[in-house]
Amino acid sequence: MTRRWLVLTAALVLSASTGNTEPQPRIAIIIDDLGYQLEAGRRAIQLPGPVTFAVLPSTPHGSRLARFANDRGKEVLLHLPLEAVDRRGPVEPGGITLDMSRTVFKEAFAEAIETVPFAVGVSSHRGSLLTRHPGHMAWLMQEIGEREDLFFIDSYTTPDSVALKVAAEVGVVATRRDVFLDHERSVDAVMREFARLKSLARRNGQAVAIGHPFPETLEVLERELPLLETEGFEVVTISSLLYREWNPI
Numbered sequence: 127m128t129r130r131w132l133v134l135t136a137a138l139v140l141s142a143s144t145g146n147t148e149p150q151p152r153i154a155i156i157i158d159d160l161g162y163q164l165e166a167g168r169r170a171i172q173l174p175g176p177v178t179f180a181v182l183p184s185t186p187h188g189s190r191l192a193r194f195a196n197d198r199g200k201e202v203l204l205h206l207p208l209e210a211v212d213r214r215g216p217v218e219p220g221g222i223t224l225d226m227s228r229t230v231f232k233e234a235f236a237e238a239i240e241t242v243p244f245a246v247g248v249s250s251h252r253g254s255l256l257t258r259h260p261g262h263m264a265w266l267m268q269e270i271g272e273r274e275d276l277f278f279i280d281s282y283t284t285p286d287s288v289a290l291k292v293a294a295e296v297g298v299v300a301t302r303r304d305v306f307l308d309h310e311r312s313v314d315a316v317m318r319e320f321a322r323l324k325s326l327a328r329r330n331g332q333a334v335a336i337g338h339p340f341p342e343t344l345e346v347l348e349r350e351l352p353l354l355e356t357e358g359f360e361v362v363t364i365s366s367l368l369y370r371e372w373n374p375i
Protein backbone atom coordinates (compact mmCIF):
# COMPACT_ATOMS: atom_id res chain seq x y z
CA MET A 127 0.00 0.00 0.00
CA THR A 128 1.43 3.36 -1.00
CA ARG A 129 1.84 6.29 1.38
CA ARG A 130 -0.82 8.21 -0.57
CA TRP A 131 -3.44 5.55 0.13
CA LEU A 132 -2.38 5.34 3.75
CA VAL A 133 -3.06 9.06 4.09
CA LEU A 134 -6.46 8.74 2.44
CA THR A 135 -7.40 5.68 4.50
CA ALA A 136 -6.50 7.53 7.70
CA ALA A 137 -8.67 10.45 6.64
CA LEU A 138 -11.61 8.12 5.97
CA VAL A 139 -11.24 6.51 9.39
CA LEU A 140 -11.08 9.93 11.06
CA SER A 141 -14.16 11.11 9.21
CA ALA A 142 -16.12 8.02 10.26
CA SER A 143 -14.96 8.15 13.88
CA THR A 144 -15.98 11.80 14.29
CA GLY A 145 -19.38 11.32 12.73
CA ASN A 146 -18.59 13.77 9.92
CA THR A 147 -18.69 16.73 12.30
CA GLU A 148 -17.80 20.16 10.93
CA PRO A 149 -14.07 20.03 10.19
CA GLN A 150 -11.64 22.47 11.75
CA PRO A 151 -9.82 24.88 9.45
CA ARG A 152 -6.55 23.21 8.45
CA ILE A 153 -3.17 24.94 8.34
CA ALA A 154 0.04 23.59 6.82
CA ILE A 155 3.33 25.39 7.40
CA ILE A 156 6.52 24.88 5.39
CA ILE A 157 9.90 26.24 6.44
CA ASP A 158 12.02 26.83 3.33
CA ASP A 159 15.72 27.19 2.58
CA LEU A 160 17.22 24.72 5.04
CA GLY A 161 20.75 23.58 4.30
CA TYR A 162 23.20 26.42 4.73
CA GLN A 163 22.85 27.26 8.43
CA LEU A 164 23.00 24.29 10.78
CA GLU A 165 21.86 25.85 14.05
CA ALA A 166 19.03 27.85 12.49
CA GLY A 167 17.89 24.67 10.75
CA ARG A 168 18.00 22.64 13.94
CA ARG A 169 16.03 25.29 15.81
CA ALA A 170 13.39 25.32 13.06
CA ILE A 171 13.04 21.54 13.04
CA GLN A 172 12.28 21.61 16.75
CA LEU A 173 9.15 23.71 16.18
CA PRO A 174 6.12 21.99 17.72
CA GLY A 175 3.65 20.10 15.59
CA PRO A 176 3.67 18.71 12.03
CA VAL A 177 5.64 21.51 10.36
CA THR A 178 7.24 20.56 7.01
CA PHE A 179 10.85 21.40 6.07
CA ALA A 180 12.07 22.20 2.55
CA VAL A 181 15.77 21.46 2.13
CA LEU A 182 17.96 22.93 -0.61
CA PRO A 183 19.98 20.34 -2.55
CA SER A 184 23.75 19.96 -2.34
CA THR A 185 24.06 22.37 0.60
CA PRO A 186 26.63 21.94 3.40
CA HIS A 187 24.08 20.79 6.00
CA GLY A 188 21.10 19.79 3.86
CA SER A 189 21.41 16.03 4.13
CA ARG A 190 22.11 16.20 7.87
CA LEU A 191 19.11 18.45 8.51
CA ALA A 192 16.84 16.23 6.39
CA ARG A 193 17.83 13.26 8.55
CA PHE A 194 17.40 15.31 11.72
CA ALA A 195 13.87 16.28 10.61
CA ASN A 196 12.94 12.73 9.66
CA ASP A 197 14.21 11.42 13.00
CA ARG A 198 11.77 13.79 14.70
CA GLY A 199 8.83 12.71 12.60
CA LYS A 200 8.79 15.79 10.37
CA GLU A 201 8.10 15.78 6.64
CA VAL A 202 10.92 16.76 4.29
CA LEU A 203 10.72 18.33 0.83
CA LEU A 204 13.34 18.85 -1.85
CA HIS A 205 13.44 22.66 -2.24
CA LEU A 206 14.48 22.73 -5.88
CA PRO A 207 16.09 25.94 -7.18
CA LEU A 208 14.37 27.07 -10.38
CA GLU A 209 15.59 29.97 -12.47
CA ALA A 210 14.18 33.38 -11.56
CA VAL A 211 13.64 36.44 -13.74
CA ASP A 212 16.18 38.32 -11.63
CA ARG A 213 19.11 35.94 -11.86
CA ARG A 214 22.04 37.34 -9.95
CA GLY A 215 25.27 35.45 -9.36
CA PRO A 216 25.98 31.81 -10.20
CA VAL A 217 23.34 29.11 -10.47
CA GLU A 218 22.62 27.62 -7.04
CA PRO A 219 23.66 24.01 -6.39
CA GLY A 220 21.10 21.69 -7.91
CA GLY A 221 19.53 24.55 -9.84
CA ILE A 222 17.35 24.08 -12.92
CA THR A 223 17.68 26.66 -15.68
CA LEU A 224 15.84 27.45 -18.88
CA ASP A 225 18.84 26.73 -21.11
CA MET A 226 19.12 23.08 -20.03
CA SER A 227 18.46 20.32 -22.49
CA ARG A 228 16.02 17.56 -21.55
CA THR A 229 18.89 15.22 -20.74
CA VAL A 230 20.74 17.72 -18.57
CA PHE A 231 17.46 18.65 -16.86
CA LYS A 232 16.79 15.00 -16.00
CA GLU A 233 20.30 14.50 -14.64
CA ALA A 234 20.16 17.69 -12.57
CA PHE A 235 16.86 16.69 -10.98
CA ALA A 236 18.10 13.19 -10.17
CA GLU A 237 21.25 14.57 -8.54
CA ALA A 238 19.27 17.14 -6.55
CA ILE A 239 16.79 14.72 -5.06
CA GLU A 240 19.55 12.28 -4.19
CA THR A 241 21.07 14.86 -1.82
CA VAL A 242 17.87 15.30 0.23
CA PRO A 243 17.04 12.00 1.95
CA PHE A 244 13.47 11.25 2.99
CA ALA A 245 11.96 13.84 0.63
CA VAL A 246 8.24 13.15 0.16
CA GLY A 247 7.69 16.00 -2.27
CA VAL A 248 9.28 18.82 -4.23
CA SER A 249 8.81 22.56 -3.73
CA SER A 250 10.03 25.39 -5.91
CA HIS A 251 12.78 27.75 -4.78
CA ARG A 252 12.54 31.12 -6.57
CA GLY A 253 11.42 30.10 -10.10
CA SER A 254 9.70 33.27 -11.30
CA LEU A 255 11.06 32.59 -14.80
CA LEU A 256 10.97 28.81 -15.10
CA THR A 257 7.51 28.28 -13.58
CA ARG A 258 5.92 30.31 -16.37
CA HIS A 259 7.33 27.99 -19.09
CA PRO A 260 4.98 25.06 -19.84
CA GLY A 261 7.64 22.94 -21.55
CA HIS A 262 10.11 22.98 -18.68
CA MET A 263 7.35 22.58 -16.12
CA ALA A 264 6.15 19.53 -18.01
CA TRP A 265 9.67 18.10 -17.79
CA LEU A 266 9.70 18.74 -14.05
CA MET A 267 6.30 17.15 -13.50
CA GLN A 268 7.35 14.13 -15.53
CA GLU A 269 10.39 13.67 -13.30
CA ILE A 270 8.24 14.02 -10.18
CA GLY A 271 5.62 11.65 -11.57
CA GLU A 272 8.20 8.95 -12.25
CA ARG A 273 8.96 8.77 -8.51
CA GLU A 274 6.09 7.16 -6.62
CA ASP A 275 4.09 9.40 -4.29
CA LEU A 276 6.10 12.59 -4.79
CA PHE A 277 4.00 15.75 -4.97
CA PHE A 278 4.73 19.37 -5.89
CA ILE A 279 4.35 22.63 -3.96
CA ASP A 280 4.48 25.84 -5.97
CA SER A 281 6.00 28.59 -3.84
CA TYR A 282 4.13 30.86 -6.27
CA THR A 283 6.68 33.60 -6.74
CA THR A 284 4.85 34.84 -9.84
CA PRO A 285 1.13 35.01 -10.70
CA ASP A 286 2.16 33.86 -14.19
CA SER A 287 3.12 30.41 -12.90
CA VAL A 288 1.67 27.52 -14.91
CA ALA A 289 2.93 24.90 -12.44
CA LEU A 290 -0.45 23.74 -11.12
CA LYS A 291 -2.01 23.64 -14.58
CA VAL A 292 0.83 21.49 -15.92
CA ALA A 293 0.84 19.28 -12.82
CA ALA A 294 -2.86 18.56 -13.35
CA GLU A 295 -2.24 17.71 -17.00
CA VAL A 296 0.57 15.30 -16.10
CA GLY A 297 -1.27 13.82 -13.11
CA VAL A 298 1.00 15.08 -10.32
CA VAL A 299 -0.65 16.03 -7.03
CA ALA A 300 0.15 19.69 -6.39
CA THR A 301 -0.86 22.85 -4.59
CA ARG A 302 0.57 26.31 -3.95
CA ARG A 303 1.28 28.50 -0.95
CA ASP A 304 -1.21 31.09 0.22
CA VAL A 305 0.97 33.22 2.51
CA PHE A 306 4.63 34.13 2.84
CA LEU A 307 5.07 34.69 6.56
CA ASP A 308 8.28 36.67 6.40
CA HIS A 309 8.50 38.59 3.16
CA GLU A 310 9.26 41.41 5.58
CA ARG A 311 11.63 40.37 8.36
CA SER A 312 10.20 41.70 11.59
CA VAL A 313 8.21 40.12 14.39
CA ASP A 314 5.30 42.51 13.79
CA ALA A 315 5.23 41.70 10.07
CA VAL A 316 5.31 37.94 10.69
CA MET A 317 2.48 38.31 13.20
CA ARG A 318 0.40 40.20 10.62
CA GLU A 319 0.92 37.47 8.03
CA PHE A 320 0.22 34.77 10.60
CA ALA A 321 -3.10 36.46 11.35
CA ARG A 322 -3.83 36.60 7.61
CA LEU A 323 -3.03 32.88 7.37
CA LYS A 324 -5.63 32.11 10.03
CA SER A 325 -8.19 34.33 8.32
CA LEU A 326 -7.67 32.53 4.99
CA ALA A 327 -7.93 29.13 6.68
CA ARG A 328 -11.22 30.09 8.32
CA ARG A 329 -12.59 31.41 5.03
CA ASN A 330 -11.41 28.61 2.74
CA GLY A 331 -11.20 25.67 5.14
CA GLN A 332 -7.43 25.42 4.76
CA ALA A 333 -4.33 27.46 3.99
CA VAL A 334 -0.62 26.92 3.29
CA ALA A 335 2.10 29.19 4.67
CA ILE A 336 5.79 29.37 3.82
CA GLY A 337 8.38 30.84 6.14
CA HIS A 338 12.14 30.72 6.58
CA PRO A 339 14.46 29.90 9.48
CA PHE A 340 14.84 33.56 10.41
CA PRO A 341 14.98 34.39 14.14
CA GLU A 342 11.92 36.62 13.80
CA THR A 343 9.87 33.89 12.11
CA LEU A 344 10.91 31.20 14.57
CA GLU A 345 10.15 33.44 17.54
CA VAL A 346 6.59 33.93 16.32
CA LEU A 347 6.03 30.26 15.45
CA GLU A 348 7.48 28.98 18.71
CA ARG A 349 4.96 31.14 20.54
CA GLU A 350 1.92 30.88 18.28
CA LEU A 351 1.91 27.27 17.01
CA PRO A 352 0.94 25.77 20.39
CA LEU A 353 -2.07 28.12 20.52
CA LEU A 354 -3.65 27.13 17.21
CA GLU A 355 -5.51 24.09 18.51
CA THR A 356 -7.22 26.09 21.26
CA GLU A 357 -8.13 28.69 18.61
CA GLY A 358 -9.96 26.01 16.62
CA PHE A 359 -7.38 25.17 13.96
CA GLU A 360 -5.82 21.86 12.98
CA VAL A 361 -2.14 22.00 12.04
CA VAL A 362 -1.38 19.26 9.50
CA THR A 363 1.47 18.06 7.34
CA ILE A 364 1.47 19.39 3.82
CA SER A 365 0.92 15.88 2.44
CA SER A 366 -2.17 15.38 4.61
CA LEU A 367 -3.64 18.70 3.52
CA LEU A 368 -2.74 18.13 -0.10
CA TYR A 369 -4.12 14.61 -0.48
CA ARG A 370 -7.31 15.60 1.35
CA GLU A 371 -7.61 18.53 -1.08
CA TRP A 372 -6.90 16.27 -4.08
CA ASN A 373 -9.38 13.59 -2.92
CA PRO A 374 -11.98 15.38 -0.74
CA ILE A 375 -14.03 13.14 1.54
